[in-house]
Every structure is written in structure tokens, then in C-alpha cells.
């Protein structure tokens with residue numbers, strides 16, 4: 001893409017580029033398995049729909065998720081010269097430019113000039129105002145993709161000039177490790193091939209109907225947090241039991257990785273695999289009994305429903321609220337802000353995310369999971385193992 005990208009520090013240090021895809025990861029055996037299961041990598045079509053031009057990508061609002069996607073795309077071999085990013089505040093933009101060698105500014109309007117694809121990873125509440133602000137600078141046939149939870153296609157479509165294409169992508173933080181689970185949706189008739197190719201670079205991509213996006217957000221977007229929560233609880237239990245924190249962390253991380261790889265490489269249902277570990281009268285059964293007594297499975301289902309309801313509420317539409325409150329609907333992010341990114345600023349009217357509507361959960365029952373069956377013998381599949 002040619003100038004006029006004149007925003008603040010436009011750094012392109014080739015030497016800062018993240019390691020290429022071919023760099024052997026820490027554990028080549030494990031990662032070889034991951035690659036085997038991953039959707040076959042298709043060559044990214046870097047040509048525009050009209051032909052000849054290289055596809056340029058603007059990434060607006062590179063925070064936690066945006067950085068994960070950026071890092072994953074670069075690691076996949078996408079040339080830094082094709083990415084024009086924005087972040088707030090200025091120090092955050094400068095830090096990203098330094099870290100990845102891409103051009104990062106605080107100027108959204110400049111970043112989208114000549115961009116074929118515009119990825120938005122700003123907070124949901126900032127999406128529509130940002131689109132309105134950049135509208136005049138969008139290419140007439142650009143595609144705008146929102147990574148935000150809750151913001152519907154209708155909002156995207158009504159916030160961009162006629163002719164600009166819109167789509168939603170719900171992905172997750174594992175994009176950094178190129179292991180994201182991404183769901184795409186777009187208005188009927190949209191050719192999603194290029195977007196699939198793009199997100200296949202950072203994991204596995206599926207296409208869903210928009211009506212499923214809130215659920216997908218809960219399971220695939222928020223999903224890693226469920227596992228991190230489990231990892232935290234397991235690590236804490238190990239440390240409380242006397243293990244060194246570092247050793248506990250290594251053990252738990254590897255256990256989760258190994259378990260996920262095992263799950264992914266098996267055609268059996270998780271509930272069936274689980275039974276292979278639960279030797280009758282053994283340790284696993286003792287643990288599962290405690291989890292079951294604590295309604296852990298129902299709690300997970302309720303958590304998914306709460307997240308789904310929250311996505312629903314973020315859409316701002318008038319669909320009915322779920323019927324049961326889910327407790328606090330907002331958790332402070334405390335000190336994990338990447339490079340202290342601002343949530344608002346000059347680059348296009350962000351604003352901080354309101355707490356919006358309350359999330360709801362329907363308790364342990366519901367359509368998201370199977371009911372208790374009570375079975376616990378090998379081969380007798382119990383859908384509520386804990």
C-alpha cells in the first residue's frame with residue numbers, strides 16, 4: 001500500500017519481525033501433532049477481488065485480542081508490509097510497532113485508506129462510532145470484519161457506506177499460538193473464502209449462522225478463560241499441596257496441552273475418553289464424585305449461558321433477557337491491560353464499554369448440555385461427569 005499513511009510512528013524494522021512459521025516450537029513432537037489436526041493451510045489469496053492488487057489489511061484497536069491475531073498472522077508469514085494497525089494510546093502504538101515491526105499509529109482514518117480488509121478489535125461499544133468515523137476513508141469495496149462480541153451484522157451494515165462489505169469473526173486469544181477457533185458469519189451470499197483463508201492462518205475456521213454467534217462467543221471466544229480458570233485452580237491445589245509453583249505450572253500446562261491433543265486426535269466423545277482414566281475405585285472417580293457433588297458440569301453450562309446472554313445484551317437489540325440472574329456481570333480487568341491501552345481517544349470515539357445489560361443464566365438445566373445420566377462404568381457414557 002502506498003502512503004498516505006502519515007500517522008504516528010510508522011516503524012518497519014524487519015529485524016523485529018517475529019520468528020517465521022518454520023521456527024521449531026519448544027516441543028516439536030507436540031506441535032507436529034497440532035499441525036496434523038489443523039485444517040490444511042491454504043495459500044492466502046493476496047489479490048483483490050478485481051485482480052492484481054495486493055490485499056492490504058487494517059487492524060484497528062490492537063489490544064489483547066488484536067495483538068494475538070496480529071502476532072499469529074505475522075507468525076504465519078503474512079508480510080508486515082500488508083498490515084496497517086492502530087492502537088491507543090500513542091505509547092501502546094509505538095510499543096506494538098517496535099515489537100512487531102508493523103506500521104502502527106493512532107490514526108484510524110489513515111490506516112484504512114486503501115485497505116481491502118479492515119479488522120476491528122475495539123470494544124463492542126466502540127465499533128459503530130468507529131465505523132462512522134472511518135466511513136469516508138473506506139475503500140468503496142472494502143470488507144469490514146468485526147471481532148467484537150455482540151455487535152450484529154445489521155449494526156455493521158448500517159454504520160458503513162453502501163457497497164462496503166461486512167462480516168463478523170469470533171476468534172480467541174489462542175490466535176497468538178495459531179490455534180484459535182474462529183467462527184465467521186456474514187450476510188447471505190457473501191463469499192467468505194478470503195476471510196477463511198486469513199483466519200485459517202491462525203487456527204481453525206468455521207462458518208455459522210449469525211444466530212449462533214453469541215453461543216460461539218461463549219464457547220470459543222470466552223472458552224479459553226474457562227480452561228485458564230481450571231488451570232489456575234489445579235495449579236493452586238498443587239502448590240497448596242506442597243509443590244513448587246514453577247513445577248506445578250509446568251505440570252498443569254503440559255497436562256492440559258496433552259489432554260487437549262489427546263482429545264483432538266480421538267474420534268471418541270470427551271465423556272467416553274474420560275472413562276478411560278476413571279479406573280473403578282480409583283483416584284479419578286474420587287475426584288469426579290466431588291466435582292459432581294458440586295454441580296461443576298451444571299455450573300459450566302450456566303457459565304456458557306451467562307456468556308451467551310451477555311453477548312446477546314451487547315447486541316443492544318430487543319430480544320428478551322434470560323430469566324435468571326447470573327450474578328455480577330462485570331469483572332475488572334485489573335492490571336492486565338497490554339501496554340496500558342486506552343479505551344478511548346482521538347482515534348475515533350472509542351469510549352469505555354458500559355456494563356450494559358445484565359447477563360443471565362438459567363441454572364444447570366437447559367439445552368446446552370445433556371442431562372445427568374448417572375452412569376459411571378466404562379462404556380456407560382455419563383454426560384455429567386462432574
Ligand SMILES: NC(=O)C1=CN([C@@H]2O[C@H](COP(=O)(O)OP(=O)(O)OC[C@H]3O[C@@H](n4cnc5c(N)ncnc54)[C@H](O)[C@@H]3O)[C@@H](O)[C@H]2O)C=CC1
Pocket residue numbers: 060061062063064065066086087088089108121122123124126130147148149170171172173221222338341342343344345347348349350351
Ligand atoms: N480478549 C479476547 O480474548 C477476545 C475479545 N474479543 C473482542 O475483541 C474486542 C477487543 O477485546 P480485547 O482485546 O479484550 O479488549 P482490549 O481493551 O484489550 O482492546 C481493545 C483496544 O481497542 C483500543 N481502542 C478503543 N477504541 C479505539 C479507537 N477508536 N481507535 C483505536 N483503538 C481503539 C483500546 O485502546 C484497546 O487497546 C472486543 O470487542 C471483544 O469483544 C473477541 C474474542 C476474544
Ligand SMILES: O=C(O)[C@@H]1CCC=N1
Pocket residue numbers: 149217221222
Ligand atoms: O469477554 C469478552 O467479552 C470477550 C469476548 C469473548 C472473549 N472476550
